[in-house]
Amino acid sequence: MASGLRIAVADDEPLIRRFFEDVLPDMGHTVVAAAENGQRLVEVCHETQPDLVITDIKMPGMDGIDAAIEIMRERPVPVLLISAFHDDDLSARAEASEVMGYLVKPVERAQLEPAIRLAHSRFGKIDSLERETVRLRQALEDRKLIEKAKGILMRTANLAEDAAMRKLQKMASDTNRKLIVVAQMIVDAAPTLDLLNERGK
Amino acid sequence: MFRPSRQLLLRFAAIFLPLVAVTALIVLALYFSQVASLREAWQANERDVVTRQQQVIGGELRTVVADVMILSQLRTLRELLAGGEPEGRQALAEEYRLFLEQRRIYDQARFLDAEGMEVVRVNYRERGTEIVPADKLQDKRDRYYFQEAARLASGQLYVSPFDLNVEDGAIERPVKPTIRFATPVFADDGAFRGVVIVNYLGARLLDRLREAAIGALGDVALVNADGYWLLGPSPEQEWAFMYAEKREISFATAFPETWRAIAAAEQGQFASREGLWTHREVRPLARIQSGVGFTSAPSSVSSDARDYAWRIVAHVPVAAMEREAARLRDGLWRLFTALVLVLFVVAWLWARVALAHRVAREQLLQSARLSAIGEAMTALTHESRNALQRSQAGLDMLVKRVADRPEAVQLLGEVQAAQYFLRDQYEAVRDYAAPMRLSCEAVDLRAVVCEAWEDLVGLRQGRAVALVEHTGTTDTTVWADRRAAGQVLRNLLQNALEASESVSRVDVRYEEARMPSGPAVRIAVRDDGPGMSREQRMRAFEPFFTTKARGTGLGMAICRRIVEAHGGEIVLGDGSPPGAEVILVLPRPRE
Structure with a gap:
């Protein structure tokens, strides 16, 4: 499941970049980009859309944490931080940035694999949870809109609640549109409907 | 008493x-x-x-x-x-x-x-x-x-x-x-x-x-x-x-x-x-x-x-x-006679005040020194970690390239061991010197001991060693930083296990104790190994003193630092057989 990931790496040390390019393929992954600083990392991620990012924290210019924040703003992706530091400040920043892992140097090959696997699977879980949340939130929004449209119908066409609902569904199937689209149209048209209603009286 | x-x-x-x-x-x-x-x-x-x-x-x-x-x-x-x-x-x-x-x-x-x-x-x-x-x-x-x-x-x-x-x-x-x-x-x-x-x-x-x-x-x-x-x-x-x-x-x-x-x-x-x-x-x-x-x-x-x-x-x-x-x-x-009695009391109080003063001053000095060393050490460790990372990366790549040459693989194993040793040394020194931040809470020491014992499963493999706890009616709750207390007990239990291959049981005894600041718990960790020599006893808490081939010599010094930062005490037992005994006194939670 975690095999065959497309991974972007960043470290200001050429040897370390080479190390990743050397050992990650052994684990079945592809290194799609190797950046030497944070700014560059953001750029290559934009270009290559990797499945996972491994970055050093301390690099010239933009550091790893800021780069991670930048990248995740564009698109959620699991990020593994690797650093020689592990003081409280950095830990706090890393935590706030929602990165998926934090490894303290020296990191050896054997440590890398489980860390990647863990970060990826955890991200997967979180990502699916987030998707679910988005879906539920949308459903809730839709529900509210439909209720609103129903209310307008009840008021302007003088219908009972279930009749208004049936009317709404019929309008959707008649026009071959989604229920939510019809509801939106009714809500948008509400002021006009109210005006017509007043004339009719 | x-x-x-x-x-x-x-x-x-x-x-x-x-x-x-x-x-x-x-x-x-x-x-x-x-x-x-x-x-x-x-x-x-x-x-x-x-x-x-x-x-x-x-x-x-x-x-x-x-x-x-x-x-x-x-x-x-x-x-x-x-x-x-x-x-x-x-x-x-x-x-x-x-x-x-x-x-x-x-x-x-x-x-x-x-x-x-x-x-x-x-x-x-x-x-x-x-x-x-x-x-x-x-x-x-x-x-x-x-x-x-x-x-x-x-x-x-x-x-x-x-x-x-x-x-x-x-x-x-x-x-x-x-x-x-x-x-x-x-x-x-x-x-x-x-x-x-x-x-x-x-x-x-x-x-x-x-x-x-x-x-x-x-x-x-x-x-x-x-x-x-x-x-x-x-x-x-x-x-x-x-x-x-x-x-x-x-x-x-x-x-x-x-x-x-x-x-x-x-x-x-x-x-x-x-x-x-x-x-x-x-x-x-x-x-x-x-x-x-x-x-x-x-x-x-x-x-x-x-x-x-x-x-x-x-x-x-x-x-x-x-x-x-x-x-x-x-x-x-x-x-x-009356004057001598008065002098006795005066001298006693004086000595206590003077000693407390000196201890406080020494602690202040020590912590100032340690924080200076700590800063230097943090910087040094950072650089060392980068260097170690380079070395590790090189090693990992090299192992791959010589996988078909057993002798080379074996030599690289030696280099890797040295690399681990260096890493551990740096980490121990950093641990000893870095400023200590404790976040204390009420901690059940028995749980800490159990956890530490579990952590040492690797050391116990292939050996029949028993952990024997003596609790009596003692409440084992202390006021401590859970992580730091765990480090201390892991260290003590590890020392007990490493005292000798022949160690077959480790006794942990909990007792009520008192410190000038209030009630406390006394924890005695004793193994049934060969015990400590006179020199070992004298230098046990000295930084960089070790009898182990691969020890940093900082374990006990770090333990002491941690325990003293808790306002507690760590001393050796009276040296009576069997084995070696280390006694911890940690304060109870304040009411």
Whole structure:
């Protein structure tokens, strides 16, 4: 499941970049980009859309944490931080940035694999949870809109609640549109409907 | 139980002992100065007593001399000499009787004619003074006092030695100390006509001397020129020269050395083995010779050939002085003991305050030093980690490339081991030196111990080692940082496991304890291994001291740092077998 990931790496040390390019393929992954600083990392991620990012924290210019924040703003992706530091400040920043892992140097090959696997699977879980949340939130929004449209119908066409609902569904199937689209149209048209209603009286 | 630390005891001793020594010196000095002033006071007192005695003697005898002069110049005596027998004789006798009855200090008064025949003799008796009838008068021409006085010129006085009265050749009983005073009488034409003699009752003088001796610290004696007691320590020793069988009893024989010293000087004061001696020669008649305002004062005084010299000797025995000194010593000893008690308490409090102060200062210094080292170490570790990362990356890549060459793989294994060792060293040093941030909470130590034991599963593989906990009724909750406490216990358990391959059980014993700051829990971790050597015990907490081939030597030092940062204590057990024991004391949560 975690095999065959497309991974972007960043470290200001050429040897370390080479190390990743050397050992990650052994684990079945592809290194799609190797950046030497944070700014560059953001750029290559934009270009290559990797499945996972491994970055050093301390690099010239933009550091790893800021780069991670930048990248995740564009698109959620699991990020593994690797650093020689592990003081409280950095830990706090890393935590706030929602990165998926934090490894303290020296990191050896054997440590890398489980860390990647863990970060990826955890991200997967979180990502699916987030998707679910988005879906539920949308459903809730839709529900509210439909209720609103129903209310307008009840008021302007003088219908009972279930009749208004049936009317709404019929309008959707008649026009071959989604229920939510019809509801939106009714809500948008509400002021006009109210005006017509007043004339009719 | 409270057991004062060695440091506290040493510090206490360093304060207490000098204080006691100084106090002892002061008290001793006080004692000696007190003894000296006491001695001076005694000396002055004894000198006063002796002077008083001398005045008594002088005053008394001066009166007697005056009396004799008066008796020798009475008008009735003149008339008798002018030829008024027997009425004149009777008149003189009456006057002598009146005189004796009023004076009461004379045993008898007589007038002897130029041939030594008694003309008038009056005997003083308490029941009634008697005038001796003419037929009982005796011829005294052979007696020494008549002969001595007969040789004198007008106005001269003979004084007999001070001795006991002899009647009819025997010493009168009860003894009657007597001094005879005699002066010649001359007619107007200068012809010798006789001698007036009074017997002075010496008992009165001796009584007055005894009275004047009240206030003396020891006894006061009156000794004659030959060293015999006239007034002595006991009646048996007095007047010994009067008895043939008592010739040996004298001051001079009782205290020969002292007597020699006394006899050689007119007056003085000295200490000898027997005590303090104060003495003064008394020549009662010497002053009379110079005249004291009497118109009829004797122009000179003769006496019994030998110098008429007595000696007043006041003696304070060594025992009496020793008694006073002992009383002084007692008082000062009590003072000293009380002071030592006070000093004990003072020194104890002082030592505790000083020690606490020093510990606080050392801790401050230590933490300042550590934080400086810590900063340097953090920077160093960062760089080292980067270097180690490069080295690790290189190794990992290299292993891949030489996978088909076993020897190379094995060598790389060695490099990897060294790499691990270096990494661990750096991490331990950093751990030891980095600033410590504790976030304390109520922690159950048993859980911490269990977790630490689980963490060490790797070390226990293939061995039969048991963790035996002794909880009793002890509540095992302490106030600690969970992670740090875990580190300490993991370290202790690891040391126990690594003490020897033969270690088969590790005992962890929990007990209630107390620290100055409040209640605490005592945790003793003991293995059944070979125990620690003397050197190991001494240096156990020293940074970088290790007996392990791959140890950093910081484990125990870090433990101590962590425990002390908790306000706790970590020490070694008393070293009794079996195995090694480390004792932790951690505070309980504050209520």
